[in-house]
Amino acid sequence: MTMKPVRYGIIGCGMMGQEHLRNIALLPDAEVVAIFEPDAEMQARAAALAPQARLVDSLAEVLAIETVNCLLIASPNHRHLEQLEQIAAIRPLPVLVEKPLFTDEADVARLAALRATYPAPIWVAMEYRYMPPVAHLIREAGAATGGIKMLTIREHRFPFLEKVGDWNRFNRNTGGTLVEKCCHFFDLMRLIAGCNPVRIMASGGQAVNHLDEVYDGQKSDIWDNAYVIVDFENGLRALLELCMFAEGARYQEEISAVGPVGKIECLVPGPGRFWPAHLGPAPVPQVVVSPRNPAGPRVLDVPVDPALLAAGDHNGSTFYQHRYFADVVAGGGQPQVSLDDGWWAVAMGKAAQISASTGQAVAGDALSALVPRH
Template sequence: MTSDRLKLGIIGLGIMGERLLRAALAHPGTEVVAVWDPSAPAAARLAGIAPELGMSAEAGAVIAAADAVYVASPPDSHIAHGKAALAAGKALFLEKPLASDLVAAREFVAGARGQRAAVNFPMASSPTVAQLRRWRPEIGRVERIEIKADFAGWPRGWQKDAASWLSKRAEGGFTREVVSHFLFLAQRWGGPLRLAEAGVTYPEGDGSETAISARLWAGDVPVTLSGGVGTTTADEHNLTTIIGSKGQLRLRDWSYGEKLEADGQWRTAPDAMPNAEMRPLTLAGQLDKLAALTRGEETELASLAEALSIMEAVEGILAARRG
């Protein structure tokens, strides 16, 4: 970094790229210097959000202009863009999953060891997760973790523009897109993930999964997981419950931290807010950490190794015998 502000480049201006772009434009420590996406709709969105930027001619121009590069293109292009950014000596912030191919992801992580790279699991900066950590001493030793994720349909209503790949088995599905976030949380609370058994249900054709179940270990903590499409009337509903020797905590619907009280009632943190309101705070925290990573400092961003562990578990679930 040549100044106090992080010079950020963005490759891919879909839903996630646009979210980080808007967060970066509002962040006093970040300057967005270049954006590239080959689609005409993305160019139109950029013109409406930040007309002064203009769309770069190619991904290489973004890498050349930036101190740190955020790669939010579809998963099958992550590694190529990531390698190019690291080869140019830039810090790398990858959208998850690492890639669409597990073997390629393993090779990439091995080759990138020691370089400035991280993966965008926003729970690393979630105010709600920070609240759960503050409560953690009250529940004693973590004995098990239960994860449940339900969807009215897939993709979710606000993701329809990305359905061309999100709805397909090769790169999409709710396990990669959503459940991976809760597995990140379980890994942070327990330890490296290890898949014990799993089942998955697919529709006919090449569509993504409609139901999953799994047992895993996070370090020495057992984790149970279930998820399905058409199992809730809400767009989505999720619960991650952390059961300790003295009490329980849970994360509900992304942004509500709750503690089980002695009367058997769940108490929500007093400053809890809907995810749409919390997201800007979370992304601002991610940008703070990305600036620190770019300076060569240690951060709490998800490492490539952590992301690979999650990807191993996710792909193991998706490769399980069909239900």
């Protein structure tokens, strides 16, 4: 099969967009052709990372460049759906769109219309699937557990970083913490379970961070902690524990899966740039397998290529994601993370936000109203 070159048009080049630029630069047969970034400072940083790219003033100008044959959307969350609709109306190309796919439950009908008519692949960026220790756990979980019955994801991390215009301080822009931050984890839960959720219960709120933050006279309403319990169709139970004032932890993510014959867990450190230098080298990711019989944990180090660690904050996963997406653009095929996968991840986060706000579990018709239907 003849593989065509992969030539990106980039929409949004803030912190995450710049991570994408660094990782695209590591791909042998890909290049960034055009960048649309309205903030002058972020545009200058993007230009330094991709000096060959043409800087333009609109999404439409990106689409007008004939050599562009795929797109990356890394703009603020609340812009994703409208930009996908604009692309669909002008020149639908293969798209890698950052999570979350959408932010407002009222937009479900718009998303359904997009899915029904968009003629090219839409890949939703769920980087956590591709972290080497997480990918190892996903591959080995069935054998290590004998069939997962309980799944726990703990993220103890640093607070939300500052973004352009402080857009990430408000639920109306992010979809809420359990959408913005946690849709990755709901995607992992559903991927590992191999089926869909039937009930979601949550408790969450703002306990430490953002309490005194005011922007243009408006108080920040983004949450910094939560517990979420998810029941799945096959009986698997999953728990998410999020704390965003625990940056002193050795590991940022700890994922465990347990079944009748044993347990498997992975331990993932946070971004190396945040690790205290006086403590020496940053921790190496690990996978631990703990069979019931014979009892005794086995620890496996899962190191990540230093070049990939230097290219971003997600343990090399952004590179692997782009490599697989580039294969779809160059040779055809279907996204590994579909529009429906991205939709489900947001629906689960929205259900968790609703549950935490109302004190009621979200199930049945209330859950069905949020999820993809064919």
